[in-house]
Amino acid sequence: MGLLTELRDSISRAASTLFAADDPKRIGIYGPPNAGKTTLANRIARDWTGEAVGPESHIPHETRRAHRKENVEIERDGGTVEIDIVDTPGVTTKVDYTDFLEHDMEEDAAVERSREATEGVAEAMHWLREDVDGVIYVLDATEDPFTQVNTMLVGIIESQDLPVLIFANKIDLEHANVGRIRNAFPQHETVPLSALEGDNMDEVYDQIAEYFG
Template identity: 60%
Template sequence: MGLMLALRKRFGFILKLFFKKDKMRIGIYGPPNAGKTTLANRILRDWTGDVIGSPSDVPHETRRAKLREGVKIEVDGKTLTIDIVDTPGLATKIDFQEFLKYGLDEEEARRRAKEATEGVIEAIKWLDDLDGVLLVMDATEDPFTQVNVTIVGNMEARNLPLLIVANKIDLPNASPARIKSAFPQHPVVPISALKGINIDSLYKAMAERFG
């Protein structure tokens, strides 16, 4: 089993060139509150009329990965069929006191912190079952963080096709250019998942990257 995983990591990209899948499993990753669930909901609303979850201002609201299968995206006459995995926010440290700021009592805050930590572990495990990743970053914040660098490095080590989504460009202090400068080796698509701004460019980039 360990040998097969090592071969997959080393030669996965080459194998995918020869054995194209009818359906791609795409994970939506990123730090807490970057807009992962909002993006998942935008994609599902546009192509299925459904949603995958409820966004929240409270960090780590998504504490378990959610899977939606068989979403068909049509771009320029080409159909891309994907399974969407909305994952918990990744963090290098989760402190229960972070949740106290949002009015939760200590018992609830500790429970949420424990579940959020378990969610991070689950999100990392999902990487073994993915064909590509949408990495969502908040374009209003400094992208060069330990979390983002760790996520990108992990996905590069696994040879996973990566598309960075610079979200929240509807906000006045957004700067997608900072994200492009921080990670020039990967394509970056600026969008607002909430407002749907430039979302067609994202679908086109997804078809090119994952199709």
């Protein structure tokens, strides 16, 4: 009886593994605040599902909880890649409520936003360590990529052996410098784009299909 039970459990585990392999991969969208992560997540989701993932804003830390859009089917070269998009809060080493006061926010609201943003950073790190199968790392191409946060996060992603694509966003802006991002992380594929304007999205989808398909 014990042997039959073990055999049944083994078959059940094998079947679970088999079916899990067909589940959509969870792709986390990471990067510093205001790099355009939610704009990109919404661009991808709208292109393939017609629905957005979350609200966008020029104010830092608009995304303070991870938002997940499931079963996004991306069609490339006659095939389909199915992924779940996880738009995560911007990761930073410090959230200061005074930064929000510069955006005409009342002090109480700024303090609350700071608290929620700090919790959001912790949630983003939890997703990275436990719940994603690959990473899209979004950087603002007008900003210096050589920061402590970027170095730390890319290092953690590499230590997790997660496939990662680096997206150099905001190439529609005058001072965008994609080469600087490529030089910062030459070990990874860097794809230039403008999530806001939709520039170069064909290559974005080609790379997503190649890396995460």
